[in-house]
Amino acid sequence: MNRSNTGANLPALRNHNAALVLDLLRAAGEEGISRLELAERTGLTPQAVSKITGRLRDEGTATEAGRRASTGGKPRTVLKLVPSAAHAIGLHLDRDELSAVLVDLAGTLVGARTVPLDLGAEPARVVEAAAAEAEALTGGRRVLGVGVAMPGPLDHDSGVLHRVTGFPHWSGFPLRDALAERLGQKVFLDKDTNAAALGLALRADTRAESFAYLHLGSGLGAGLVLGGALHRGARTGAGEFGHQTILLGGPACGCGGRGCIEALCLASVARGDIAAAARFLGVGAANLVGLLDIDAVLLGGRKVAADEETFVRGVNAVVEERALRGGAPAIPVRAAAGGPHSVAEGAAQLVLVPVFGRANVAYP
Amino acid sequence: MNRSNTGANLPALRNHNAALVLDLLRAAGEEGISRLELAERTGLTPQAVSKITGRLRDEGTATEAGRRASTGGKPRTVLKLVPSAAHAIGLHLDRDELSAVLVDLAGTLVGARTVPLDLGAEPARVVEAAAAEAEALTGGRRVLGVGVAMPGPLDHDSGVLHRVTGFPHWSGFPLRDALAERLGQKVFLDKDTNAAALGLALRADTRAESFAYLHLGSGLGAGLVLGGALHRGARTGAGEFGHQTILLGGPACGCGGRGCIEALCLASVARGDIAAAARFLGVGAANLVGLLDIDAVLLGGRKVAADEETFVRGVNAVVEERALRGGAPAIPVRAAAGGPHSVAEGAAQLVLVPVFGRANVAYP
DNA sequence: TCCACTTAAGCAACGCTGTTGCCAAAGTGC
């Protein structure tokens, strides 16, 4: 259940409704949305919407932008988000590269920087490098916070890293708090696959409330969006997809197990048999779709990008066959959209999520 | 993200806070809880808690029950839920049996009836039989609604059945609305595995925010509780666990696939090799634990009950080994508690969930 | 051109929420 455990008072109620309206304004994009439509969609009275949008306009977060055609009376006024009213920074710390982006309230990329990074260096030096990139992008703008995405495992709630694969000295380092203190900004930390999935969840072209993002690069991982929200699990460990067993007693995997999807996929890719890799991935995807009843499967990662069509076709074939067998409707399998900074952009969305009321709790 | 899509006003805020307090009162059980502790746990001010509990006492839902020892000042007054203030009915429609229970606000079993049922009969007759059982249990008490659990597939949101396996004439029947009209009560419909999981989620001895309930009977299914709420998926299809592939190219399953957990498990059970069945179940459980990062795995169903210890031990061994391999803490694997009416009791909880604010949306 | 009608949106008064400031009640312990 996606629920709040804390009591609510008038300011909380006000934030809740304002976030709801802002989320609709964001979804409306350039087209805008009228006050009455906001009222219908939120269930609030038109008068309440007028008050809320009035406050947003006073803040500078929303603005009037034209009118619709009349339907026999006074035409509706169109309201739009003012994306430049605030910004967020997203950082993607990868093994050998640091990607930093600045996005506006609408999530649009405003600036980006990429520099080499040695994740094996001392934590303090990495923090300093990350902070420098963030500051270089800020440029006097109103920045709400900084989102950081990196390879797991880590703990989203406490902002502490665990044993980052290959870099044992990161274990237990409180990256979120260290960066927050250095920058004087709110900082949010999450796994790279989660950030990527969040970024996809908020793209206008991904209209799915629930989906799985499967990332096949040097490893295989997943980001899960369930009911519009990231599912992180109890210890930010959710999305461990690569080491699902699909072939008992199968070939050995680096993890110590046998018949893991990752091992089967990567071996097939290494052999050049992309169709076989896609089928293995499809079996895991079909398991996942059946278990969670999601709306879509999105594929990404370097290995997928190298032969998108074969992967999409192969995964789709397995998922579709399994759905038909179970009498369920088939769900779409697509390649994930997104450019070279998609993970960093998703990280920036970690900052924007609470602004638009899409946090795991309805009341902050 | 577990979030509300609708606007909130003062009555909604009041309901939200009252439900929060009621939930804490329920969790406190016979021991009770003081006003100040309620204030700490909810984040509300003591005065707000006094007002809310005052209203609950006026309604008859809560009552004062003794005091704690003094800590140097006026001793705290203990408040308790009055379980008999309202009741809920739960119905479990199984293939050959109808189990009906009456539970109080605390979820305690107050009455139960079991009669034979032919799920293959005409829907109208089944509705009538269900309604008669519900009425026989009511007995002039204040009943908040009726929860119905039955084998899927079905749609929880619309309350309509799909092609119930083996009973094609149920397809498309609006069971929820038919029963609601016949009884003049609110009715909630869900899958049997979901009801069982919900019942477990609300038992005092299951202290897990997120867990999977794996049910091995004539088939194999799962109920998922994530972050304290049932995860039903987009079409109430979540929990399709039996037909997860764990052995590519394995033995054929009745579903048309190969190497499904269900087929492997049931074949082992039929051979009398319970340890092997447990290992197969364990592989599926380990996949699930890794994917969702849950806190516990609970096992139930007739086949499990026949040799609980072997199943728990076998599943635990696989789950534990996988967790250690991934560097994650091991999570408990246990047999699900619950008596002969546990599914019907969980169905009754479908009615109580909104009362205690544990619905999927924070604001109803 | 005018006027009746429709639709949009703000103003003002209102009921009700949790909060704040204060005080009475009910204990402990020197």
Place this chain on the structure above:
DNA sequence: GCACTTTGGCAACAGCGTTGCTTAAGTGGA
């Protein structure tokens, strides 16, 4: 017996969305 601590209710209050009404801004027929 008195000072102190802690609980918990009373009363006044700020602020939320709602309600009732008015004004603004269009359409379309006479």
